[in-house]
Amino acid sequence: MRPFSYTQSPDVTTAVQEVSAQGAKFIAGGTNLLDLMKIDVMSPSHLVDITQLALNTIEETPDGGLRLGALAKNADTAYHELVQTRYPLLAHAILAGATAQLRNMATDGGNLLQRTRCYYFYDTHTPCNKREPGSGCSAIKGYNRDLAILGTSEHCIATHPSDMCVALAALEATVHVKSSQGERAIPFAEFHRLPGDTPHLDTNLHPTEIITAIELPAKGFAQHYAYLKLRDRASYAFALVSVAAALELEGDTVKEARIALGGVAHKPWRVPEAEALLQGKPASKENFRAVAEAYLAGAKGYGDNTFKIELAKRAIVRALEQAISMEGKS
Template identity: 80%
Template sequence: MRPFTYTRATDVNSAVQEITRHEKAKFVAGGTNLLDLMKIDVMAPQHLVDITRIALKTIEETADGGLRLGALVTNNDTAYHEQVEKRYPLLSHAILAGATGQLRNMATDGGNLLQRTRCYYFYDTQTPCNKREPGSGCSAIKGYNRDLAILGTSEHCIATHPSDMCVALAALEASINVTGPNGDRVIPIADFHRLPGDTPHIDTNLQEDEIITSIDLPAKGFAEHYTYLKLRDRASYAFAIISVAAALDMDGDTIKEARIALGGVAHKPWRKPAAEAMLQGQQATRENFQKVAEAYLEGAKGYGDNDFKIELAKRAIVRALEQAFNKEGAA
C-alpha cells in the first residue's frame, strides 16, 4: 500500500470541500472494496476523506410514499430494516445474498453502488487491463473469461458489475441523490452505472467531486410477487455467475407490470424495458416467460469460457419469473 494522507469530514459540505481540495482523493466509509484495492496497488489515492461521521445513517419515509436510505446505512441494517423487509423484500433478499455477515456489517449502501469489478485481470497488476490502465488492452477477451460479461461489452472491456444490491435497485427503479460543488442532483439508477464503451475505467456517472447522500426507493415495492435468484459456484459467499431480480404486479394470472434486472452479465445491472413490456397484459405462463428470456438475451455474445452464460441466463429468467409468480421470494 502506498502512502496517503487522511482527513475526517464532519458533514456533507466539508466532505465535498476536502475532496475538491486534494488531488487523487477518494471518500472512504466501510472500505470493504477500496482498502482491498489499495493493498494490492490497483487503486492508489493520495488522500482519503473519511465520511463515517457524517449524519447519513437513517432510513426515512419520503413525501411520495417511498423510502430514503442514507448512504452510510450499512447493508445489514438496510436488509433487516422492518420497512425494507416488509415493503421491499426484493432488496432485502438481494443484499443478504451478496456477502458475509461481517462484510455487510461494514459495507454501506453508498459504497455498494461504487464497487469495482472482480475481473481477475483487473486485480492482477501484472496483466494489461483497460479499467486499471486505459489503453493497455483487455486481457480477459482472449483470456480466462468464464465469469465475465455477455451483454453490453466492447472491444475494450468485458468486465461485470459485482453488486447484488444494485440489481435489485435497478428492478425497483431507485434514484441516487448526490451532491457536489455545483449543488444537488438526482441520478436514476438506470443512468448511474455505465457500459464500458471506450472508457471502461469510468464505472459510473458520479463525478469525482460528488458524494452520494442517499438512495430513494419509489412507493411501489412489488412486495408480493418477487424473487431474487442468484446462481453461483457455491451456496456460501460468492459473486454471481448470473443473478435475476424479478418483480411482477399481478391481476389474478394476468401480468399488469413486469420488472427484470440481471446481474453477472454486464458492466452494469442489465434492464431491457422493451422486453419486459412483452409481458404486460399477458398470462403468467412458462411460454410467455421463455419469449421474454429470448428477447432479453438478444445480442448476447460469449467469449469462449463464458459462452454457457447465454443459455443459463435465459433459463434463470424463466425460473425467476416463475418463482415471482408463485411468491417464492428468493433462491
C-alpha cells in the first residue's frame, strides 16, 4: 500500500471541498477501496473520511417512499422494519451479498460504487482498460467465465458485482448527490455506465460529487417478488447470474413487471421493452420464457462464459415463478 494522507470531514460541504484535491477519494466502510489499495489497483494520495457525516438515517418520504442515507450500513438497511415489510426484494438482495461482517461495515452509498471483480482488473501485471485506459482487455480472449454477456464493448467485458444494486434497479430508485455546485437526483438506470470506450468510468458521478441518499419510490412490490442468485457455491460468492423480479398481479394477470439482472453486464441490466411483453398477459411459464428470450437478445458469449446466456434465461423464468408463489417470500 502506498503512503496517503487522511482527514475526517465534519460535514458534507467540507467533504466535497476536500475531495476536489487531485488524487483524493472518499472513504466510508472501505470494504472494497482498502482491498484495492492493498494490491495497488487504486492508490489515492488522500482519503477523506466521511463516516461522521449525518447521512446514516432511514426515513419515510412525504410521497410514501423511503430515503436511505448513503452512510446507512447494509445490515441496518436489510433488517430495517420498513425495508423488510415494504421493500423485501431489497432486503433479500442485500442479505444475499457478502458476509455478515462485511454487511456490518459496508454502506449503502459505497455499495453503489463497488469496482468490478474481474480477475484481470485485480492483477496489476496484466493489461486492463478499466484499470489503465488504453492498455487492452485481457479478459476477452482470456479466462472470462464470470464476466459480461450483455452491454459489452471491445474494450471491456467486466461485470458490476453488487446484489443490492440489482434490486435498486428493479425498484427504480433515485440516487441523490451533492457537490459544491449544488444537488441533483439521478435515476438509478442512469447512475451506472456501460463500458463503451471509457470502461474506467463506472458511474455518471462527477469527481467531486458525494452520494447523500438513495430514495425508494412508494411502490415496493411487497406481495410478489423474488431475488434469485446463482453462484458457484452457496456461501459468500459473487453471482454468475442474479435476477430481481417484481410483479403486480390482478388475479393471474400481470399488471406490471420489473426485472433486473446482475452478473451479466457492466451495470444492473434492465430491458423495459421486454418487461412490457408481460403487461396484461397471464403469469404463465410460456410468457415468462418469451420475456427471457427478449431480455437476452443480443447477448454475446466469449467462450468460458457463453453458458451464462442460457443460464440467465432459465434464471429469469425461475425468478418470475418464485415471484408469484410463496418461494420469493422465504
